[in-house]
Amino acid sequence: MTSSAAMLPRESGFLQRLSSGLYLRPRLLLFLLLAPPLLWLGVIYLGSLFALLAQSFFAVDEFSGMVVKEFTLATYRDFLTNPANWDIILRTVVMAAAVTLACAVIAFPIAYYMVRFAGMRLKAAMYLGVMLPLWSSYLVRVYSWKLILAKEGIISWFANQLHLGWALDAWLSLPVIGGPSLSTSYTGTFVVFVYIWLPFMILPVVAALERVPNSVIEASGDLGARPRQTFRQVILPLAIPGVVAGSIFTFSLTLGDYIIPGIIGQSTPFLGQAVFAQQGIAGNIPLAAAFTVVPVVLMGIYLALAKRLGAFDAL
Amino acid sequence: MRSDARRGPRAGIALKTAALGGMLFLHIPLLIIVLYAFSSEARSFTFPIPGFTTKWFAVAFERQDVRDALGLSLRVAATATAVALVLGTLASAAVWKSRFFGRDAISLLIVLPIALPGIITGIALRSAIAITEIPFSFWTLVIGHATFCIVVVYNNVLARFRRTSGALIEASMDLGANGLQTLRYVILPNIATALLAGGMLAFALSFDEVIVTTFTAGQQSTLPIWMLSQLLRPRDRPVTNVVAVFVIAVTFIPIIAAFYLTRDTHDVSGSQK
Numbered sequence: 172m173t174s175s176a177a178m179l180p181r182e183s184g185f186l187q188r189l190s191s192g193l194y195l196r197p198r199l200l201l202f203l204l205l206a207p208p209l210l211w212l213g214v215i216y217l218g219s220l221f222a223l224l225a226q227s228f229f230a231v232d233e234f235s236g237m238v239v240k241e242f243t244l245a246t247y248r249d250f251l252t253n254p255a256n257w258d259i260i261l262r263t264v265v266m267a268a269a270v271t272l273a274c275a276v277i278a279f280p281i282a283y284y285m286v287r288f289a290g291m292r293l294k295a296a297m298y299l300g301v302m303l304p305l306w307s308s309y310l311v312r313v314y315s316w317k318l319i320l321a322k323e324g325i326i327s328w329f330a331n332q333l334h335l336g337w338a339l340d341a342w343l344s345l346p347v348i349g350g351p352s353l354s355t356s357y358t359g360t361f362v363v364f365v366y367i368w369l370p371f372m373i374l375p376v377v378a379a380l381e382r383v384p385n386s387v388i389e390a391s392g393d394l395g396a397r398p399r400q401t402f403r404q405v406i407l408p409l410a411i412p413g414v415v416a417g418s419i420f421t422f423s424l425t426l427g428d429y430i431i432p433g434i435i436g437q438s439t440p441f442l443g444q445a446v447f448a449q450q451g452i453a454g455n456i457p458l459a460a461a462f463t464v465v466p467v468v469l470m471g472i473y474l475a476l477a478k479r480l481g482a483f484d485a486l
Numbered sequence: 487m488r489s490d491a492r493r494g495p496r497a498g499i500a501l502k503t504a505a506l507g508g509m510l511f512l513h514i515p516l517l518i519i520v521l522y523a524f525s526s527e528a529r530s531f532t533f534p535i536p537g538f539t540t541k542w543f544a545v546a547f548e549r550q551d552v553r554d555a556l557g558l559s560l561r562v563a564a565t566a567t568a569v570a571l572v573l574g575t576l577a578s579a580a581v582w583k584s585r586f587f588g589r590d591a592i593s594l595l596i597v598l599p600i601a602l603p604g605i606i607t608g609i610a611l612r613s614a615i616a617i618t619e620i621p622f623s624f625w626t627l628v629i630g631h632a633t634f635c636i637v638v639v640y641n642n643v644l645a646r647f648r649r650t651s652g653a654l655i656e657a658s659m660d661l662g663a664n665g666l667q668t669l670r671y672v673i674l675p676n677i678a679t680a681l682l683a684g685g686m687l688a689f690a691l692s693f694d695e696v697i698v699t700t701f702t703a704g705q706q707s708t709l710p711i712w713m714l715s716q717l718l719r720p721r722d723r724p725v726t727n728v729v730a731v732f733v734i735a736v737t738f739i740p741i742i743a744a745f746y747l748t749r750d751t752h753d754v755s756g757s758q759k
Contacts, residue, residue, distance in 0.1 A: 190665025204580035208573040219614035280504035288497040307737045308694035311730040315515035321531040427603020
């Protein structure tokens, strides 16, 4: 402190001296900056996660219904040998893949128009138009689809006005994707998932497209490529990492969601609903914990694949 | 930069239709929520709505359960945002100022609560609350919310720090300011709008969060939990419609504000390139 006092102006208060002293001790400053957030996330968050993981190695005693705190793989054995659980996993993964694909197809034209054709003002407006649904209430947006998809709701009304009621009925009579009404079918669940996660796909694609240099596109044209060729052979390959980055969100969010399929869709459970039911109604925390390992493992595999496709450079 | 406004050929009709259709798909459902809040039909979701009325706004405002839930949501969001502002800013300052062992791991740790599906965060906190035998309270809600709000503040403030020259701080110290003065007159004014934007987004995020909330609330009811119970077992459809419109309004204001607060700096940084 004596050497620092010589370099700095006269200091009166304790705080002033402390703050100047900290500036000259970057290690101490770093420690003080990092300690609170690390304590919070490390103790509260990571602690909780590890506690959950640890509990998947416990098991529930069949007679008392109490959790036995001894290391066992019985919970995993029960979990993996139950074919109903594999059905749930398969159903969820297929839904997540379908939702991801649909999001990519809908998001790409929006992002492409935004980056390459929209003027400054329109681009800002579109950006805000994507941000608003992204940040605004998830529940309210799900609720709006309950209004739209209801039996007496908007879609049915429009279908009848256009004399297309028969087409809607034909769609609903299809196996698997059909159901008594749109709001109690997988089609409904699918549409709502796509709607809710779409902004998460648009933004990374926009970011990837913005990184395509104009000069590259001009060079492609100068070298004789037609616009269509430039799009397919230059722009699209460079945009793929953005699509993959977006798909990380859409895939992960669909895997873990338990609210949407509970509100709109059939009664057969998705992964998130199974976890929720195990910990809530059944009170089987070890089994619920084993269930939560599934999306974590699936996302691990997915992230490893995405990394190979260069998705992290586009985030 | 100016030439960016018009570049390349004009968009084809197919692309325009697809882009417009996509944007409509994102926004029409929100308009429909607003429309139904004025519906005079209370029993079903009939379309077109039979008549317009504003009476449900008055009914919803009188409901004590709605007011209690709203009050709890606002208090939780405000407290969680305050905690996230402090922790997120500290973390972003640390990551910006220095390179140290495990720096990437810290970024990952901060992002993790929103990168992992919410149900995992929720159930992990729930089991930790059960193990430590902490009773459910206002503070268990705040702990859950602050944990996933930190990343929002962190991202906003770190982005600003990266555009701020470290030389500014050295210059301030060289000119004789002490650490506190540098913080007060140099660092804070530089990151003020980023803090405000991050805080607003964190508030919007916390205000309508439902997944982690269901696991940390116990018997308490925040506004999203109230809405969720109405979605699962509809009892008061008209009141739900009004609450939905109210939630849209409360979350839109901070989002738009955050957009404008950070947009200026984007323009500034863009023109310097």
